[in-house]
Amino acid sequence: MLIPSRESREPPSYIQRREEVASLATGLGSPPIEIDYREEEHATWSKAMAALAEIWERRAALPLWAARQELGLPEDRIPQLAFVTERLRPLTGFSYASVPGIVSRVDFFGALRRAIFPSTQFIRWAGNPEYTPAPDVLHEVGGHAIALANEHLAELHRAAGRAAKATKSPTLLSAIAAVFWYTAEFGVVRSPKGWKAYGAGLLSSPGELNGFAGHAEIRPITIAEMITTPYDIHRYQPILFGAESLEEVLDVAGRFFDDIARRIEFTGEQPGTDPGEIVAASTTARSLSA
Numbered sequence: 001m002l003i004p005s006r007e008s009r010e011p012p013s014y015i016q017r018r019e020e021v022a023s024l025a026t027g028l029g030s031p032p033i034e035i036d037y038r039e040e041e042h043a044t045w046s047k048a049m050a051a052l053a054e055i056w057e058r059r060a061a062l063p064l065w066a067a068r069q070e071l072g073l074p075e076d077r078i079p080q081l082a083f084v085t086e087r088l089r090p091l092t093g094f095s096y097a098s099v100p101g102i103v104s105r106v107d108f109f110g111a112l113r114r115a116i117f118p119s120t121q122f123i124r125w126a127g128n129p130e131y132t133p134a135p136d137v138l139h140e141v142g143g144h145a146i147a148l149a150n151e152h153l154a155e156l157h158r159a160a161g162r163a164a165k166a167t168k169s170p171t172l173l174s175a176i177a178a179v180f181w182y183t184a185e186f187g188v189v190r191s192p193k194g195w196k197a198y199g200a201g202l203l204s205s206p207g208e209l210n211g212f213a214g215h216a217e218i219r220p221i222t223i224a225e226m227i228t229t230p231y232d233i234h235r236y237q238p239i240l241f242g243a244e245s246l247e248e249v250l251d252v253a254g255r256f257f258d259d260i261a262r263r264i265e266f267t268g269e270q271p272g273t274d275p276g277e278i279v280a281a282s283t284t285a286r287s288l289s290a
């Protein structure tokens, strides 16, 4: 198993270029500007997409294949974010905005609620295409945009945004982020030929997509376990949560998000900080709104 290094070996020239591209981000309120990518950056995209296509055949969930076809990303050039929006909006209503790097949870989920995906525009270092310490355009577009072309996953992203918007509790926000992590980023579903990925983190990482079935423990999708299982964003995930279908993902995780939002809306109370209380609160919300 290939474990990505936590240490960055990126040369200063690459870091400088990444910062240059990041500095062109226009933020959540404005349309992204076009990036004049270098040929070597297009080559990194092209090689990674070719490597991914081969692994996708074995490891990506079927509905994601359909989403990939519908979205129709170029294989040989890095797509501009305006192009991604043009393709995605008619499918599920999502559009892309450019940000320089990781945004706060409040901003990230706030944007998702409005069907806007905050995306970086730089691409990973060609010297280690298996791994990127910062989410790059291959992850944001080659992973998330494809997932967002699927109606169930687009709804999952929006529901996470609604739940996060409703809460003022940092603990509850962390619980929402954990469920998002184990579903939208690293979720897998069962198929007759074994576990297949639908999470954007897996779909955009050739190394992890290739290896997850061999190295990760796959547990049944449950909210209580997801919110109490810590995760490290800097390594391959040792624990994943598997569902029977994308419908089940939405039924469990999407409903959790909506229950949280509804509970706060109905009662005006923020659920407590204990994980058991959070799960109980979401269940109570279902009876309140029934």
Ligand SMILES: [Fe+2]
Pocket: 135, 139, 144, 185, 200, 201
């Ligand atoms: Fe992501």
